[in-house]
Amino acid sequence: MSAQPLELGAIVLAPGHVQFTVWAPNATDVALHLLTPQERLIPMQQERDGYWTVAVDNVPAGSRYWYRLDREQDLPDPASRWQPDGVHGPSAVADPTRFAWHDDHWRGIRLSELICYELHVGTFTPEGTFTAIIPILPTLVDLGITAIELMPVAEFPGERNWGYDGVLPFAVHHAYGGPDGLRYLVDACHQHGLGVILDVVYNHVGPEGNVLNQYGPYFTERYRTPWGPALNTDGPDSEPVRRFLIENALHWVREYHIDGFRLDAVHAIVDQLPTHILEELAQTLHAEGLRLNRHILVIAESDANDPRIITPRPLGGYGLDAVWSDDFHHALHTLLTGEQHGYYADYGSLEHLARVFRRGFCYTGQRSVFRRRRHGRAALVAQPEQFVVCIQNHDQVGNRARGDRLSTLVDFERLKLAAATVLLSPFTPLLFMGEEYAETAPFPYFVSHTDPELITAVREGRKREFAAFHAEQEPPDPQAVETFLQAKLRHQLRDEGQHRTLWRFYQHLLTVRRQAAPYQTTPRPWPIVEMDRAAHTLVVRWEDVTPAACLALCFADQPQTVHLNLPDGLWHIRVDSAAETWGGNRSADPSPLRVTGGAGASVLLPPWSATFWEREDVP
The missing domain is CATH 2.60.40.10 (Immunoglobulins)
Incomplete structure (x- = not known):
């Protein structure tokens, strides 16, 4: 070349x-x-x-x-x-x-500012198009979101798909509105102060309409992924394949002004070259950001708990900005639901969530029962904002047999506790579309293939996948249009009863997050984490920030008295999930805590609740 x-x-x-x-x-x-x-x-x-x-x-x-x-x-x-x-x-x-852009002023979103909102274009609105999302953007801004994360939009077969069956990675899906439709959405987001993160798939290509191998050795049989042969990133003739992937990412930035990327399942990308494709990709995109005077974020989805992904390049890492922490979701989900099947077998104890709060991962080399081997490694140089956490996302909802959301699994108090645990954690939070108002529409897996043999294979494959999950349930037919239609959001719920209350609670949590010192201090500090096994409570404290703050999480069925090792001062409640304002039973917020003499304070925590205090700092 x-x-x-x-x-x-x-x-x-x-x-x-x-x-x-x-x-x-x-x-x-x-x-x-x-x-x-x-x-x-x-x-x-x-x-x-x-x-x-x-x-x-x-x-x-x-x-x-x-x-x-x-x-x-x-x-x-x-x-x-x-x-x-x-x-x-x-x-x-x-x-x-x-296309006439209107975002010359836009400089992107810093990782420290990121509040991500994952959405699927086809089910987010009745129309299922990019431009249909635009009227809803002010509501997301009002909620406190700073960036939307689009599930993959590259051309996939048919009209309905999650997007991970894409086969032409540079093309914007025609049913969503094509290239200009995406540009209109991104331009509108930037005018509303919202960033746009794009989910891209560099670990495999979908099964229908894939022509890459007819052009050249894009794939290799040296490695296998859950979806078939791996992309050829390190074998003979791999340089043009690497160029294809990196140029794809650059084209999203240059032609669509995308602000960052969620790289799908990077643990399935095998590359034994001295410079891993992830490192090359991150380095190239960060250089492009410098050239354009914009922040471009590179975030990996990985279940490997591999800190090399976010370790800086001078220290031998790949230098990506952030990585998803599945451990956070699994630890919190099992505490809220009691589920222990499949990979949830590795979680269920308060200790698991405490480990995540302390360093971002739960498994850092311990034996995993589900994997039947040791798993993970400690992230010794990482910052809290480098871990993306959630209580719902497309995988964790959609890979359940019927795609049922958390709102259909737990009561209202636990929904509020889940929200506070995510949004008041020291990590980078991600919301899944509709969770902020307790959407009840499921998000099952759906496709619209045209090959009868492939349709049968997908149906049978989904059934096998649930052997360890909900074996008694029959998953809906992924090919049926009804499966897709039932996933459409019902935004009108946002203005009704408890749905409205939960939306306001999410808004309040995000307001507190924008104002409180633990989330605004740079670099963001790691908290002190204390666990009371008997009371089933977790206390998370930040003392080296001004003002100091404390988050208490109660996962018990009965009220629990816990001792808070707070520094002296007057501590005001900023969040009380059990307050009457948020549909709870506590008629008024308790009085401030006055801590003197280094004795700390004892408090009564309602069941399944979250409480957040800030210390009054007198000059």
């Missing part, structure tokens, strides 16, 4: 003048087959390392095209920006320069 290779795909150099570039080392002849505005077959020039390219005039935006390999097979562009007719149709030229 040259020092500055041409961008992959159909790149508009000037109106009507387009450069087409594709990596096809398996082919001996490649031609551009233009379908519109008039059909033409144009030979492409072979470059070094298996790349083919040609520049063509009179190709307006929207022109349909294929690449013809070896004079016989027409295929869509692996780096197609637009698939108007889906994964099986021709590609189309998209011209990003025609």
Whole structure:
């Protein structure tokens, strides 16, 4: 390759003048087959390392095209920006320069500011489009959200899918509104002060419509993933594959002004090169952020509890900004529900949640019963904000047999306790769409494949997957349109009864988080964590901030008296989940705690409650 290779795909150099570039080392002849505005077959020039390219005039935006390999097979562009007719149709030229952005002022979201809201475009609104989300953005801002996280939007087969079956990773899904639909949404988010995190899948490609192997060795049999052969990131001819992935991430930043990425299941990416693909990706995106004077976040989803992901590069790590902590979810979920099946077998004790509060992971080398081996490693140099935590997300809800939400599993007091535990933790919180008002619509797995054999395989695969989870339940048919439709949010619930109360409670928690010192201090401090096994309570204290703060969490069925080792001073309650204001039984907030003589204070905690105090600091 040259020092500055041409961008992959159909790149508009000037109106009507387009450069087409594709990596096809398996082919001996490649031609551009233009379908519109008039059909033409144009030979492409072979470059070094298996790349083919040609520049063509009179190709307006929207022109349909294929690449013809070896004079016989027409295929869509692996780096197609637009698939108007889906994964099986021709590609189309998209011209990003025609869009008028209004976000010159925007500088992105810092990790310390991130309050993430995960949503699925297809089920978030009745219309299921990017632009239909825009009218709801003010409500998210009013709630206290700072960034939305879009589940994958790359082109997948059919009209309905979670997005993890994408096969053309540069193309924005046609049913959601295509390229300009995404731009309108991102532009509107930035005007409302919201960042946009995009979920991208670099560990596998979906099974229907995948043409990559017909172009070149994109995959390897040296490693296997749960979804089939792994992407070839470290074997022979892997450099163009790595370039494909990194250029994909850069194109989301440059063409769509995306502010950050959630990298799906990075534990399934195997790379034995000295510079791991994750490190190269993070380094490239951070450099692009410096070039653009914007914050670009790189966040990994991983269940490996591997601190190398977020360890700085000078210390031998990959240098990503943050990583998901599944341990937080599992430890909290088991305490709230009592569930112990599947991977929940490793949790259920208050000690598990205490471990997470102390260092971000629960398992840091201990034996996992579920995995039947040691799991994890301690994150010794990490900061609290580098761990993304939640009590619901698409996986933890959707990978239940029927996609049932926490709102259908526990009572109202436990929902409030869950919210406070997440939002007042020292970590970076993530909400799953609808949880803030106790949405009850399920979020089951759904697809809309066209291959009958694949449809059968998906149905049977889902049944096998639940062998350890809810074995007595039959999962809904993922191919049925009804399965998709039942997942649509009902935003009107937000204004009704306890749903409204919970929404206001979430808003209050996020207001406290914006104001309280533990979440605004840089670097964010690790708390002191004390556990009372007998009372089933967890006390989290921050003493080296001004003002000092304390969070008490009660996971007991009865009121519990606990001793708080608080420094002297007057301590005011900022959050009381059991207060009448939030639908609880406590008619008025208790008086402030006056702590003197280094004796601390004893308090009575209501069952399944969260209480947050701040010390009054007198100059």
